[in-house]
Amino acid sequence: xxxxxxxxxxxxxxxxxxxxxxxxxxxxxxxxxxxxxxxxxxxxxxxxxxxxxxxxxxxxxxxxxxxxxxxxxxxxxxxxxxxxxxxxxxxxxxxxxxxxxxxxxxxxxxxxxxxxxxxxxxxxxxxxxxxxxxxxxxxxxxxxxxxxxxxxxxxxxxxxxxxxxxxxxxxxxxxxxxxxxxxxxxxxxxxxxxxxxxxxxxxxxxxxxxxxxxxxxxxxxx
Numbered sequence: 001x002x003x004x005x006x007x008x009x010x011x012x013x014x015x016x017x018x019x020x021x022x023x024x025x026x027x028x029x030x031x032x033x034x035x036x037x038x039x040x041x042x043x044x045x046x047x048x049x050x051x052x053x054x055x056x057x058x059x060x061x062x063x064x065x066x067x068x069x070x071x072x073x074x075x076x077x078x079x080x081x082x083x084x085x086x087x088x089x090x091x092x093x094x095x096x097x098x099x100x101x102x103x104x105x106x107x108x109x110x111x112x113x114x115x116x117x118x119x120x121x122x123x124x125x126x127x128x129x130x131x132x133x134x135x136x137x138x139x140x141x142x143x144x145x146x147x148x149x150x151x152x153x154x155x156x157x158x159x160x161x162x163x164x165x166x167x168x169x170x171x172x173x174x175x176x177x178x179x180x181x182x183x184x185x186x187x188x189x190x191x192x193x194x195x196x197x198x199x200x201x202x203x204x205x206x207x208x209x210x211x212x213x214x215x216x217x218x219x220x221x222x
Contacts, residue, residue, distance in 0.1 A: 014068035017075040033062040048079045048097030055092040085138040100135040126167035155210040168203040184214040
């Protein structure tokens with residue numbers, strides 16, 4: 001998402017935002033080195049410059065020319081760091097110039113509303129949901145792949161809806177959550193309406209929109 005403005009005097013001043021500070025530029029192009037100088041970040045060679053394009057962010061080289069557009073605020077983040085690091089959010093790539101990125105910055109540079117959370121998805125263990133005060137460490141492993149979504153997921157048991165935490169559940173836990181009648185068997189509805197019976201102690205990672213149904217051991221549905 002870009003910020004729009006009306007030039008106060010009807011002129012052709014261009015707007016550049018550097019680390020949340022707005023400055024005016026009177027040229028149609030500007031290079032990365034000049035952007036850093038505008039922010040008084042010298043020597044430029046000691047800094048990493050990133051352009052926020054929402055969705056995504058891209059590295060901006062010192063000699064790279066940025067073409068400015070009237071009515072658009074071109075937003076940049078500058079870091080005193082020696083390299084760029086990468087991560088993705090919902091499949092969109094981001095470049096960053098620090099070892100960590102805060103949740104506030106994630107909301108800002110992605111344009112994600114604050115009623116959603118960022119989480120790292122793990123196949124056989126609970127998703128790691130990042131809290132408001134957390135930071136994402138970009139150096140721990142390879143490229144981190146973040147997702148956004150509701151803090152709780154909605155799953156369906158018969159005609160009822162349940163809000164559950166993003167984590168694996170044993171079959172017994174799901175039976176208890178859904179208040180399945182004693183002795184009944186729980187099925188997960190998969191693909192084209194196929195039923196898969198959940199085995200005792202089987203761990204099932206709940207995801208948004210999952211559907212379950214139960215039946216008596218004799219095969220009668222609940």
